[in-house]
Amino acid sequence: MAKGATTPDEPGSTWRGSVPDSGAVVDPRGVVLALSMGTCRLLGYELAEVVGRAAKRLLAEPLPAPVRRSCAERENWSGPVTVWRADGDSLLVTVQGHPLQDTAGDTYWFLTVVSLDQAGVPSASGGALDTALFKQWALEQLPLPMALYDRAGVRFEVNAAMTRESGRADHDLIGWPMGQSASGQTLAGSQGVDETLRRVLTTGDAVTTELHGLGPGGTAGRVWLLSLYPVRDPGGQVCGMSAAAVDTTEQFRARRRLTILNDAGLRIGTTLDLGRTADELAEVGTDHFADFAVVDLLDSVLRGEETAAGRNNLLVFRRTAQRSVLPGCPESVVPLGATYSYPEDSPPGRALAAGRGALHSARDILQWWEESSPERAHSIRTYGIHSLMAVPLRARGVTLGLALFFRHRAPVPFEEDDLRLAEELGARAAVLVDNARRYGQERATALALQRSILPQHPALHHPAVEVASRYLPAHSSAGVGGDWFDVIPLSGARVALVVGDVVGHGISASATMGRLCTAVRTLADVDLAPDELLTHLDDLVLRMDREETVDRPDHPGDLSGEVGASCLYAVYDPVSRRCSMARAGHPLPALATPDGAVRFLDLPTGPPLGLGGLPFEVAEFTLPEGSVLALYTDGLIESQARDVDEACDLLRSALADPGRPLEETCDRTLRDLLPDARTDDVALLLTRTRALSTDQVATWELPAEPSVVARARGLAGERLAAWHLEEASFTAELVVSELVTNAIRYGSPPIHLRLIRDTALICEVSDVNSTAPHLRRARLSDEGGRGLLIVAQLSQRWGSRHTRTGKTIWAELPLPPAQEAS
Known part of the structure; x- marks a missing residue:
C-alpha cells in the first residue's frame, strides 16, 4: 500500500463509507474525458485540473494484475485502486470499470467508485452522506445518457442526460420497457432494440449497438452508440441491465459522407455519355439522401457547343435525367428531353446566379411556383415535397447544368451537411460531364476529319473493279481510331486498293491517317510498285515519329514507336487480271472466286510501318474475273467476343456467295462479325474484279x-x-x-x-x-x-x-x- 494511504481500518481516517456521485470517463488513449463533481470532491481537485490529463497520473500504485488483464481483454472489472489526492495523500478505493466501444472499435471506459467502507461518505461539512443518495448524484451528474433496467427489462432509473437526449421527462420514462414511454409512443431511435435487450438479459453478454432516430422535437437525425451491460447479483445471476449511450452523430455523418462519395466515385462516370452520367448522378442522389432528383444539362452542352444563352439571355436547359423513390417519377412535370429556362428570381435561377448550392423549404418553392408554374405547385402539394436543394453543375469555370434534389418521404428536411454533400457530388459529376462533353467534341472533330479523308464514293465505275466499302468508328468509350481505305485509279486502266490502320485513337490518330493517306495517293500517282511504295511510307512514318519526339521534349527516354501503322497495298490490272500486293503488318486479304471457294491469300509478312530497315515483299496472283477481294483492318476479326480463327471462319461464310451484291455482303459481314461493343475502328473494302476483253x-x-x-x-x-x-x-x-x-x-x-x-x-x-x-x-x-x-x-x-x-x-x-x- 502506498505511503500515507488511508483505509477504512485506520483510526482517524477522514474518508469512510460508500462513495455516491463518483464516476469518470477515460478515452482509448487513457485521457480523462469527463469527471463527476463527486469525484472532484473525493480527490480534492478542480475539474479543469483532471479533465484532459492522463488517468495514470492519478494512480499512486500500478493497477493490480487482474485489473490490467481485464482492461486488455476489454471486460468489466472491479478491484482496489490506490489514487493520489490533491493534498498529496493516497486513497484506496474500490473501482468498477465498464468498457464502451464505438463503431470504429475503440474502447472508452466508464469508471465508478463503488465503496470506501460501510459507514458512508462525508459531506463537505464533515458529516456522512447516504450511500444511495451519493450514487443517485453520480448517476444524475454523469454527462453520458444512462438508464437502469430490471430483470423484466423495465426501466427503473434514468439520469438527466437521458431525459435531455430522449426529449421526455424522467417520470415519462421510468416504469416502461426500453423504447417505450408513458405516452405509449416509441422513443426515437429505439426501433429494433427489444431483441438486443432480451439477449443481454438472457445470455448475460454485453452488447454494443448503433441506434438511428430523431433528436428532441424530431427536427434532426441523431445517432447513438448504445452499450448494454448485464448487472449480476453476488451469486452471479443476471438481475438487471445498465445502458449507456454516446452521441456519435457527427462521426456517423462523416462516415456516411465518405461512403456516399466512395459509392459515387464508382457509379458516376462509368461511360463518356452525357445522358448516362446525368442519370447516374440522379440515381446516386435518390439511393442515399433524396426522394426525387432531376438533372438538367444545358442544351448547348448536349449539342457539343459552348455555353450560350437562349431567349431573353436565359440559359436553355434540357431535362436529361430524373429519378424517384416512386415508380415512374410521378413528381416530375417536365418530360425527359424537354427544354425550358429558369427565371432569375426562381430558386434554381438564384442558385445558378450565385454559382453555389442553396437550400429551400416548401414555403420558399411554393411561393414562387404558385405564380410562375402552377403545375409544379400542384405536384409539390400532391406529393408533400417539403425540402429542395438546387446545386449548379460547374466545371473549369463553366456552368454545364443544374441538379435538383427533393424530399417528401423522409420527414427530416435537408440540412447544411446534406447541401455540402450534394455540392461535392455535383462538383464531381460536373467534371465528368465536362470530360464527356470535351470528349464528344473531340470525337466529332476526329470523325469529321476521318470522313473528309475517306473516299465517299470510291471508284464506283472504275473499269477494273466494282467497289463497296464500310467504315465504322469504335464506340464512344474507345475513341475514333485511324483506320482508312482508298481506291486509286492508275494508268493503263489499273487500280490501286489500299487499307491501313494507324496506332492509337483520337484526333492525333486521324491526323496521322490523313498524312499517310495523302502520301499513298502521291506515291501511287508515280506508279510505284507495292513494295517500293511501302518502303517510302515506312520512311515517312519514321520521320513523323522523330518529329513527335522533338515536339515532346518533356517526355524523357526513347519515344520511338509512338507513331506506327499497318498497311496493305494492292495493284490490279484488268488487262492481265494480275494483282500484285504487299503488306506491312496487316491482316491477310480474303479472296472469293466465282466457284464459291474462299481463301486467305498467302501474302508474305512485312513489318509494321515505323520500324525501318526491313524489306517488304510483293506477291502476285491471277484473279478470275468476278472474284471478290476483301481487304479489312484488324478491328473486323479481333475482339474479346471470339478468337481470330472463329472470326475468319465467319468471314469465309459471309464471302461464300461471290455473286451476291457487294453492298449486301458488306452488311452481312459486319452483322456476323462485329460485337455490340466495339473497342476498335473497322474498315472494310470489297472489290469485285473486272477484265477487259x-x-x-x-x-x-x-x-x-x-x-x-x-x-x-x-x-x-x-x-x-x-x-x-x-x-x-x-x-x-x-x-x-x-x-x-x-x-x-x-x-x-x-x-x-x-x-x-x-x-x-x-x-x-x-x-x-x-x-x-x-x-x-x-x-x-x-x-x-x-x-x-x-x-x-x-x-x-x-x-x-x-x-x-x-x-x-x-x-x-x-x-x-x-x-x-x-
Missing part, C-alpha cells in the same frame, strides 16, 4: 527505226476505225507518233505500242530503257524537245511508270461524246 486492247511490237513511226500511226488509225473512234483518230495518231518517236530517240528496243479503249482512250509506248522522260519547253531555235509538250496538251492525263524491264509512257485521251456516253 481482247477487243478492247491492241498491242504491237515495233522495231527501233525512224520509219516505224508512220507504221505506228497507220496501225493506230486502223484500230480506232475498228472501234468506231474516227473522230479521235487525228489526235490519237499525233500522240502515238510523238510517243513512238520519243522511244526510238531516247529508249532501247524492243518497243511496244498498246491501245486500250474503255472510259478513255489510253495510248502506251514501252521500251527497256529505265530513264524517265522530262517535260521541257523548247526554244525557238531548237529542232526537237516539243514532243512531250504536245502530248501533255492534247491528252487529259499523261505520265510514265517504271516496269520490271524498263518504262512505259502513257497518255489518256477523252473519247468523243457519243462514244463516252455509250
